Amino acid sequence: MFRVIHYGVGALGVQIVRAAARRQGLQIVGAVDTDPAKAGRDLGQVAEVGRELGVIVAPDASGLGSLQADVALHTTRSFLLSVREQLLGIIAAGKHVISTCEELAFPAAQRPEIAREIHEAALAAGVTVLGTGINPGYLMDYLPITLSAMCQEVHSVSVVRVADASQRRLPLQRKIGAGMTPEEFRAKAVGGAMGHIGLAESVALIATALGWKLERTVTTLEPEIAGEDVTTRYLEVRAGQVTGIHQVARGIVDGQTRIILDLSMHVAVREAQDTVIIDGVPSVRSTIPGGINGDVATVGIVLNAIPRVVSAPPGLLAMKDLPPPSFWT
């Protein structure tokens, strides 16, 4: 039996709560969310589990230390600068951490100082910290790394992800710009406020696993434009407006592009897919026709990682450092 704390009960967090409440072998012992609409209420109500869970959502993390818990499932923000203090707080409270913070999937890539700080704090506290999720954390980094096990030689690694955002939650549809004009999109993109977080982490994770010295990562970001009107459960996109993103990250090794991560995520996808292409000996082409629903799968990965994280050595780890998480009962 693993005792879990839900740190962050937002759009993704509530899905984790619902799955955890159903899962044999998990006991929910705490929850934290700063949202005044959630704090003080029963977690089962907040997450619409259909029953009370007997756990009141705390407005802050001050009570974490006194909770008997194994691991905090952390789902608040995408950037390390925003979650650094939260993570250090959980670590100081002596709990393992599984976080969907995108930059935590491989923080050595962009934030080596914070990565070191978290690693040392985790070592000192004897806890393990893992950043994971579907992307970054699985489809565009862990899966190609795992598939490369079959290869005597690897010349290049490409991943093409075409993700149907029409089936995803509203914050994600907003985040990819669905419904914006192309001008709005480009203006926000120039300011760095658009685009998927985590491709640079995925490139660095692949390069590190394969022993390639990454010279630099070049990323491009373009809007996908609606050819006709599109209606999702949450919003409408007129023809000519933005349906989502097309983002490509290229990892340059020895002056050559050896890693290409090509991500389209929009609300007008006709054929979703997740395809890994390794050019090597043997070459490997592996595809998931229809693609993977990122929210559903992220919930799966977070819960499935719990036994691996609890029994791992202390410190800040990446997915490649653990025995493979898998579904467990």
Added chain:
Amino acid sequence: MFRVIHYGVGALGVQIVRAAARRQGLQIVGAVDTDPAKAGRDLGQVAEVGRELGVIVAPDASGLGSLQADVALHTTRSFLLSVREQLLGIIAAGKHVISTCEELAFPAAQRPEIAREIHEAALAAGVTVLGTGINPGYLMDYLPITLSAMCQEVHSVSVVRVADASQRRLPLQRKIGAGMTPEEFRAKAVGGAMGHIGLAESVALIATALGWKLERTVTTLEPEIAGEDVTTRYLEVRAGQVTGIHQVARGIVDGQTRIILDLSMHVAVREAQDTVIIDGVPSVRSTIPGGINGDVATVGIVLNAIPRVVSAPPGLLAMKDLPPPSFWT
């Protein structure tokens, strides 16, 4: 730099030698093969590397203990009863072991006493023992286990492998019955002398990883029959003769078939593929069109597992117990 011993320099072993000789980061320091045609000769000649390797193939393992080596790459036989003494000898010599012995991929399935004996010997010697390869070891067990990480629920796991044996080595073509009459095949099959080794291990590995209590495994074996004459690099199969095997292993859990491993391996394959189908939340269908050449990929896995095995805790491990092997340089 990892120092390796090649224990077994047969059809598969020589391919591992050639790849190891090319690989940066590996140093070949020893070789063992009982075949009088090989023992006493330079390993580079035996394996047709194109140059001498300065390593003489020893006729037995008596000199292993005095070799400065990290790991023995063991490729001799499929059955644990046949390799038990060899493995215990390597362990006693204080070397880690990576073996393609099919039953070693998950020996708890069929040979729990030998598994325990090897595990305890490995613990006592402080070395790690891993059974791996493409199948068992990867495509029909490790890959579905790894893909299940995305699932909140798993109802069943199926793997369909259609492998083109026309591109494989002669011993493998013979082993699957290519060129036999159906009567010869069935007579040998009744005696237990036909069929792929390892499906039962793969079923048990999946069930164990997912926490399912396996009641029993039911296996069927049928010959694939040539509709027209087929010629491979090594042999000819007339219409009506056997081209290979169709073998299915079903894992029964709670009275239901929850694992199906469906393997066709023959010399008249039109569309090779390796497909994993998980019925769950989410359901996952992942396919490798064209399939994977088992020999080439087994060589890859064996070499790629070296760093993981060398840094693993001692004992007998399965692929699911290690951080994911991946191509390394």
